[in-house]
Amino acid sequence: CHWHCCQTGQSGRWVYKLTVFPLLLQLPAGPKRLLATQAAQQVALNVPETKVTTLENGLRVASEDSGLTTCTVGLWIDAGSRYENQRNNGTAHFLEHMAFKGTRKRSQLDLELEIENMGAHLNAYTSREQTVYYAKAFSKDLPRAVEILADIIQNSTLGEAEIERERGVILREMQEVETNLQEVVFDYLHATAYQSTALGRTILGPTENIKTINRGDLVEYITTHYKGPRIVLAAAGGVCHDELIDLAKYHFGKLPGRYQGEAPALPACRFTGSEIRVRDDKMPLAHIAIAVEAVGWSHPDTIPLMVANTLIGNWDRSFGGGVNLSSKLAQMACQGNLCHSFQSFNTCYTDTGLWGLYTVCEPGTISDMMHFAQMEWMSLCTSVTDSEVARAKNLLKTNMLLHLDGSTPICEDIGRQMLCYSRRIPLHELEARIDVSGREVCTKYIYQRAPAVTAVGPIEQLPDYNQIRSGMFWMRT
Numbered sequence: 001c002h003w004h005c006c007q008t009g010q011s012g013r014w015v016y017k018l019t020v021f022p023l024l025l026q027l028p029a030g031p032k033r034l035l036a037t038q039a040a041q042q043v044a045l046n047v048p049e050t051k052v053t054t055l056e057n058g059l060r061v062a063s064e065d066s067g068l069t070t071c072t073v074g075l076w077i078d079a080g081s082r083y084e085n086q087r088n089n090g091t092a093h094f095l096e097h098m099a100f101k102g103t104r105k106r107s108q109l110d111l112e113l114e115i116e117n118m119g120a121h122l123n124a125y126t127s128r129e130q131t132v133y134y135a136k137a138f139s140k141d142l143p144r145a146v147e148i149l150a151d152i153i154q155n156s157t158l159g160e161a162e163i164e165r166e167r168g169v170i171l172r173e174m175q176e177v178e179t180n181l182q183e184v185v186f187d188y189l190h191a192t193a194y195q196s197t198a199l200g201r202t203i204l205g206p207t208e209n210i211k212t213i214n215r216g217d218l219v220e221y222i223t224t225h226y227k228g229p230r231i232v233l234a235a236a237g238g239v240c241h242d243e244l245i246d247l248a249k250y251h252f253g254k255l256p257g258r259y260q261g262e263a264p265a266l267p268a269c270r271f272t273g274s275e276i277r278v279r280d281d282k283m284p285l286a287h288i289a290i291a292v293e294a295v296g297w298s299h300p301d302t303i304p305l306m307v308a309n310t311l312i313g314n315w316d317r318s319f320g321g322g323v324n325l326s327s328k329l330a331q332m333a334c335q336g337n338l339c340h341s342f343q344s345f346n347t348c349y350t351d352t353g354l355w356g357l358y359t360v361c362e363p364g365t366i367s368d369m370m371h372f373a374q375m376e377w378m379s380l381c382t383s384v385t386d387s388e389v390a391r392a393k394n395l396l397k398t399n400m401l402l403h404l405d406g407s408t409p410i411c412e413d414i415g416r417q418m419l420c421y422s423r424r425i426p427l428h429e430l431e432a433r434i435d436v437s438g439r440e441v442c443t444k445y446i447y448q449r450a451p452a453v454t455a456v457g458p459i460e461q462l463p464d465y466n467q468i469r470s471g472m473f474w475m476r477t
Helices: 031-045 091-098 108-118 140-153 158-177 180-191 208-213 214-226 239-250 302-312 326-337 363-382 386-403 407-421 426-437 441-445 465-471
Strands: 004-007 008-011 051-056 060-065 072-075 120-126 130-139 231-237 275-278 286-293 314-316 340-349 353-361 452-457
Touching: 004 286, 008 407, 051 239, 060 239, 060 407, 072 140, 091 120, 091 158, 091 214, 091 353, 108 130, 108 140, 130 140, 130 407, 140 231, 140 239, 140 452, 158 208, 158 214, 180 275, 180 286, 231 239, 231 407, 286 363, 286 441, 302 340, 302 353, 302 363, 302 386, 302 441, 314 326, 326 340, 326 363, 326 426, 353 363, 363 441, 363 465, 386 426
Parallel strands: 060 231, 275 452
Antiparallel strands: 004 008, 004 120, 051 060, 072 130, 072 231, 120 130, 286 353, 286 452, 314 340, 340 353
8 A cells, every 4th residue: 555644744655665574484393393383372362452342423442452651542534535536536635634734722833842742753644545643652641642633633723824835735745756656656557447436546636636625625524524433543552441432432422423414435446457558768667567456355355365465475686585585476586687676465445456566677678577477477376386375374474463563553453454344353363364265266366357557667568458468368277
């Protein structure tokens, strides 16, 4: 996911990229190995419980108390750019910028000084399906952090002067985004994969919208989407769930829980196999993404597709290991000097997703890289071995556990899962679902599927769309 962030006192765009190096741990056979396995299972079962409570207005409170001296608390809201239309596209991100620009109780300066004096961090980001506001602070300051979060989403002044100032900030941010080719390629990928639908639009919105969004648009978005049933108050670290419930009732109890009319429906987004190419021979490298339609968060095939995604893996020229890497595509890329880097991705939304590969190549190796990438996709459907699948499952488990390092990623995991699944999946259940996932799922989503393709740069040697598509229709041997 590529999310847009703005911090107190400054605006920017953060791209979260997680690179995990495979770690092979050889345990001796016999009793010691058995004891180590039992100990790992016991650790998984001893993870603090995620407690969940639903208030009368539908707002859900979810927390995990790990006894730390710090905590992260935030609001996960089921409202992102997917709920916008062509006219107000960019409103959710604009509103995120406005959240820290003053409330009826605090000016922008007061808010910034209060956060600084607490030694806390206040942040926000917008994605295609969610808007998030969160704070990281000392555990003793949890009440103040919750009160500040409640203040900025319920009492923001949305002043005209501040709106005009942020309009310029967002326009400059858009210029910065255009220099990040990975962001550009993924925006193009959504535009062609979900063309003429809400998921095909960018999170920042078009320039003409940014220039015309007004206070009325922002207020309308808040009153339409910021309802109790669509909000999760999540916390992790040194937090007491009962205290968090009391704080939620006091600060969020007046949030409306019902709609006067019908609740906004999730817009249907149809996947289209198609392509976008932007040829620029002056660029030194080509940036290419290819993806097929995958599934949403709650679909049973999500976990098997994550395993398949881990099998393809990622690689960069700076990596060590060379031909000894576990990913076959990484071995071929290293031996044949096929690309500068590649990374597989599995982007999930509520009812759809994108499963694919992003790569950065020199002009002369594009055709070979695409050929070998599609060969590996086909091998997932035909010839992947049990040992390769077992290794990918272990690596996926490791990646998930390494990601949950600290109160902030745990809090984010709680908030996202509450919106996606209406519960937080325990680690032992997640591991069990990974263990039972099968290989046959890949055939349903890769074999004989029309992909979406985007490419930017010197792409003269990129095969045409019909050639790429025919690669997905190779006869199995």
